[in-house]
Amino acid sequence: MKVIIEAARISFFFLCIINLTCCSSDDGPSVGTTSVDIKDALLSDFPLTEADYLDIDIVQPKFNDNAEEIEHGSIKITISYADRLGSLSLRSVNFDLSKFNIIPGIGSKVLSVGSPFTYEINSTRDGDKIIHYDVEVVIEEDPTGGKLELTSFKFEKSRNPTLSSDIQALKFTEYPTLGNSRAVFILVPVGTDFSTLIPTITYEGATLEYSKDNGPFIDYPTEGKAIDFKYPNRINIRVTNFYGNESQTFQVIVDVPQPIQLEEIKFVTPDITIGDSYQGFGIMKWINQGNHPIPPLSPNSYINIKTPTGGSEYKLFSASLTKGGSGDINPGQEGKINVLSVQAPAITGEHRSTAVFDFNFDFTRHMVTGFSTSLNFVEDIYEPLEFEISGTVVE
Template sequence: MNVLSSLKVALLYGVFASIVVLASRCSSDDPVENAPDVFWEEARLKDFPLNEVVYLDISIVHPEVVNGVETKAGKIEITIPRSQTSLMLSLKKADLDNNKYNVSPFVGEQKDFSKGAVRYTISATNSPTKVVHYDVNVVYGGAPFFVNAKVTGFAFEKSKNPGLDATIDAVKIMEYDNYSENAIYVIVPEGTDFSKLTPTVTYDAAKLFYTTGSGFDLYPANGTSIDFSYPKHFYLQAENSLGTKSKNYNVIVDIKDPIRFDSPITTANVKTGDGIAVENFFAIATWTNRGNHPITGMSPVQYKDKIYPIPNYPGDANIVTTSIHNPNGGTVGVLPGEKGEINVRVKRSPIAGLFSTTAVFEPTFSFDTRIISYWPVDDRVEGIFGVQTLVIQTTLED
């Protein structure tokens, strides 16, 4: 090899050696801390499932980190259904490597979210100073949740019922314990067309259904025209959000004074007697059922405003008594619009002169039979009607 060739080989060898040394120095001089730190990427909560309820929605904003230091905590907002009444909740799982990261509060630990956001901390197992945080807040969303299933209000609004002079509210909304049906009672003015009324119903329930006897339908928000005339039925059914509880209501519509008397009644003259013998006047007059349900025969609950022909006549003596009667035997009662009969009995008092009394009737409504009669107000017997009075006069003559 000549001198020139030897110089070329030496030069090439030197250049190669320099490159190797330079590469070695560059590799050894690069510090470890300048390498990408995966902690900040891997220490993230990409989801926040709950043990107690499946959430409706979730929003996650990850923490902000500058030069290896958290400058702003992350935020997680979880929307849960209103059916989850308890806010004692816990993280179901965290998709993190348990050998590298700790989560506090730990997975499965219940925390109270009713007081606001709960802070969750993620830290490195080999470097406790390396931490990030998430402030987790839980809110309600979706459809409102109703635990109850009940009707709270019932009315015939004037705006929906042009035949009414004013809005009519229910007089009673009754919930009968230990029975499958409850009742709503509405008193409307005499002359109301029972067959064309549109109710407005308020309720503490998720859904409200109605039926007139052929299956339940969802009750329209603006109501619908209903035929309430006897013997038609109108039922409401309120249901809670879980569909596990419901209440049925039978709506009763009538007037305040269903019994119409043509008062007073004056009997034919009666001969005096021994105070024991009686004179009967059967069907001496009629009365009319002006209401919306059958009315049975009944007797007065008392007699008042008695007038006698002489002073100091025994005040408790009922010389004149009466009862109303259903002339149609075998029927449930005098039907709406029909007439009943009035019977009067007069004791043959030894004292001649004018006797007068006012018979007081207190009709009540039996929910079990849907009949107006007189039963003491009791379980599912309601005193929703007015007091009815009938004045009767008779003259005893020698």
């Protein structure tokens, strides 16, 4: 009987324990479960697989008192211009992937410059625990502001000892009808060695380069570098923007103020009999002392026309500059001066006039021209040249 009573007591004891256990389970979580804190999945970084970012700005999601997301987080990633092409993906996360999912997943190429994309992070144990990040990839800003200009171009005496002073560019010109080509004009003294000039250049842009005769562009150093501007070389200066996708090229025209040197600035013809004319071909020489070819030229005008006392104003003489054959006169070459007269009138005495050669620069052909500046590719950069002619008409 005693054994039966003890067994009953033991059974009652175990029933009480089981009952207490069941009651306690109603007030708390089941054995083997833990709560989920979604804040453990907050991102502290967003590395990319395809590129290293230059900067990153992370704003975390906002939560209410129940730790529920009420506002998305945001991530702004700045990359270099060189890495702008193609799709980008997330490389890794800073949370435990056994506890949280990220959608799209690591390695999914869903990002591109200028197209924001929303990532979702959720708990693997509690699908109601969710946060989001709006991710945007942008390109670094151009610190130069995107401008592409040469702000100054000069030859400094300190870098060019043969010069007596600093020489600034004469003008900067743009040619809209020639594909927006641009040019810099600068004039140096006669006798300057065009082949060893060192320009000082200031500019707006990211890089400065130069090329010769349409060859490859080479970086132009801040400390300067000797460039061979001597004919027939054509020198281009290029300014490129920060991203390397836009540039502006400037052709540099280096010459002298007066490229024509006459053997003499005055000429007196032999006496001319009334009714006769004078034909003076090649009566003197002239030299191209500049840096560009010069074609045959005729005067643009005649001034100081003088006739003998009592006679009406009558231009007896004309002049021209030629090569002495066909073709242009290149730098360093000689040409011929021609003086002609019309049939001498019955006005005896001395006749005098001054031929004015007011020539310009033709940008399209890179040479001196007699064309007017009314053409938008012709520049007035030279000093006019005067040549005085006189002769006496006799009976």
